[in-house]
Amino acid sequence: AQSVAQPEDQVNVAEGNPLTVKCTYSVSGNPYLFWYVQYPNRGLQFLLKYITGDNLVKGSYGFEAEFNKSQTSFHLKKPSALVSDSALYFCAVRDMRAGNNRLAFGKGNQVVVIP
Amino acid sequence: DGGITQSPKYLFRKEGQNVTLSCEQNLNHDAMYWYRQDPGQGLRLIYYSQIVNDFQKGDIAEGYSVSREKKESFPLTVTSAQKNPTAFYLCASGGTEAFFGQGTRLTVV
Numbered sequence: 046a047q048s049v050a051q052p053e054d055q056v057n058v059a060e061g062n063p064l065t066v067k068c069t070y071s072v073s074g075n076p077y078l079f080w081y082v083q084y085p086n087r088g089l090q091f092l093l094k095y096i097t098g099d100n101l102v103k104g105s106y107g108f109e110a111e112f113n114k115s116q117t118s119f120h121l122k123k124p125s126a127l128v129s130d131s132a133l134y135f136c137a138v139r140d141m142r143a144g145n146n147r148l149a150f151g152k153g154n155q156v157v158v159i160p
Numbered sequence: 161d162g163g164i165t166q167s168p169k170y171l172f173r174k175e176g177q178n179v180t181l182s183c184e185q186n187l188n189h190d191a192m193y194w195y196r197q198d199p200g201q202g203l204r205l206i207y208y209s210q211i212v213n214d215f216q217k218g219d220i221a222e223g224y225s226v227s228r229e230k231k232e233s234f235p236l237t238v239t240s241a242q243k244n245p246t247a248f249y250l251c252a253s254g255g256t257e258a259f260f261g262q263g264t265r266l267t268v269v
Contacts, residue, residue: 056202086248089203114180146191146210147205147208149205150205152201153202159163
């Protein structure tokens, strides 16, 4: 079964500093990997995905993530954080084996950007 | 507009009642999902469906039931057997990535 670990409960960063949110995953086959963001009392918004190809993927709002197969990681990054980036961030994984649509999420990381 | 619509946004349930949460999508997606969100626990999968008339239990299916009679619709019933139903419920549909509705907040009164 696939699973995701997001080791930190909260990430605090000063506005303008680089932001990193960590994610490691476990799957039997090859992974599809995703990052989502959630604002209070709202659904999740898709940020970016890794399917295949270049290990560095770019997404919405200046976010990017790097796939590292040897470390089974998919950390989310942003070079310069904004106060408006304060939100809850979720990493998710799906096993690429045919017929498997089950999508597993981590517990989420609260990001607080300090003005 | 294309998207996923969940209703109602807020729902109150009395002890012993069954309630049904609605989820409709017009994105022509085969796969649909229901997740439960509790503070500090992330999203936990309740049920998912890969195609019409088929669905599978997720990690926390006890006390819940679903149906998938139409591609567009995947309603979730929270039964009286669910002992702690107060939570935020999220529906999603998807191809490669999942798209989410705005959620239903269920409270037991």
